[in-house]
Amino acid sequence: MYPQRTQPDSLPSLDAAAATHSAHVAAHLAQAIAQAGGWLPFDRWMAQALYAPGLGYYTAGAVKLASPRDAQGKALPTGDFVTAPELTPLFAHTLARQAAQILQDTQTRAVLEFGAGSGALAAGVLEELDRLGLDVQYRILEVSADLRQRQQQRLAAYGARVQWLDALPERFEGCVLANEVLDAMPVTLFAWDEQGHLMERGVALGGDGDFAWADRPANDELAQAVAARMPPLPGYASEINLQARAWVRAMGQWLARGAALLVDYGFPQSEYYHPQRTGGTLMCHLRHHAHADPFAAPGLQDITAHVDFTAMADAALAGGLEVLGYTSQARFLMNAGLLQILGRQDAGDAQAYARLAAPVQKLLSEAEMGELFKVLAVGRGVDAPLIGFARGDRRGGL
Secondary structure, three states, X not given: OOOOEOOHHHOXXXXXXXXXXXXXXXXXXXXXXXXXXXXXXXXXXXXHHHHOOOOOOOOOOOOOEOOOEOOOOOEOOOOOEOOHHHHOHHHHHHHHHHHHHHHHHHOOOEEEEEOOOOOHHHHHHHHHHHHOOXXXXXXXXXXXXXXXXXHHHHOHHHHHHEEEEOOOOOOEEEEEEEEOOHHHXXXXXXXXXXXXXXXXXXXXXXXXXXXXXXXXXXOHHHHHHHHOOOOOOOOOEEEEOXXXXXXXXXXXXXXXXXXXEEEEEEEOHHHHOOOOOXXXXXXXXXXXXXXXXXXXXXXXXXXXXXXXXXXXXXXXXXXXXXXXXXXXXXXXHHXXXXXXXXXXXXXXXXXXXXXXXXXXXXXXXXXXXXXXXXXXEEEEOOOOOOHHHOOOOOHHHO
């Protein structure tokens, strides 16, 4: 997701149906706060806002992902954000090059994607793997019913080669793909008060019935997790993704052989918890507007936080996996052959070629997605050095 940051007062207006749905979600969240005794930890509030059955952002039927251009190249202002696979199929084709190496090295023929969005990444990966002569079984684990339906329509031509799972496999061998999955996992918010006491930030109801921030003393688990990352800093607030850490650690229980490619925006721990990053990274996305108010339009907007890649690497090691590579998205794509894939396109049609090249520039530019997004590879039983990290591997900086 990479929209421009804006202010909440400039957010787009909602139509009647959207406003009604948001009101239903707000009532559900208010009830959850009441049932919890008047205070709900933010990670639980965020989980309900995003994943409450039939109501949450990812479980209701709102359009989330935009296809940025139609067949004539005209911009389409649908959805709330654009991900790399929707920008250009060349992203998926390049990721497939790395997946192919993993599959060949481990002598496996299965790909498992988490949170497959519109199905654009799966379509592009399958197309490139077919071109490389690799006949694979593609599995998708998707929590959103409407996104699963979109994926099934888009990938229908592949028939039984694509299967949807309802739960994690007990054992998997192959390549795992997770593009912008970690950032959508609910985060725990913390802050130090002016006296230096660590507080957990939660949500309560104000006198007018609106959602309001409320802090309580952090429990021992949170205090220990935060202490491992940074010293006390009065007035400093941030977040920690304990659920994402647990998810990566648990991968060691079911990933028997192969590697997972985790693509997301974020930083290593030293940058994530830098003293100057005093407000954390929590961000919301509504109709291509990015802002920092999670209470605006509940159920209609995405809520995300950047990824602490040091924590994800540590979690992989704790789960018995190896850290196989870590670098920027730009360096990974260059290493894996993005420019060579772009070179396959016909440059004779200048306008058509420019339409292909423009999103590639967005993927690679340090001012756009190239530096903010990172790629972390973890796994076991992979012997060959991964091509995506041949140059510019930053594992030493995690």
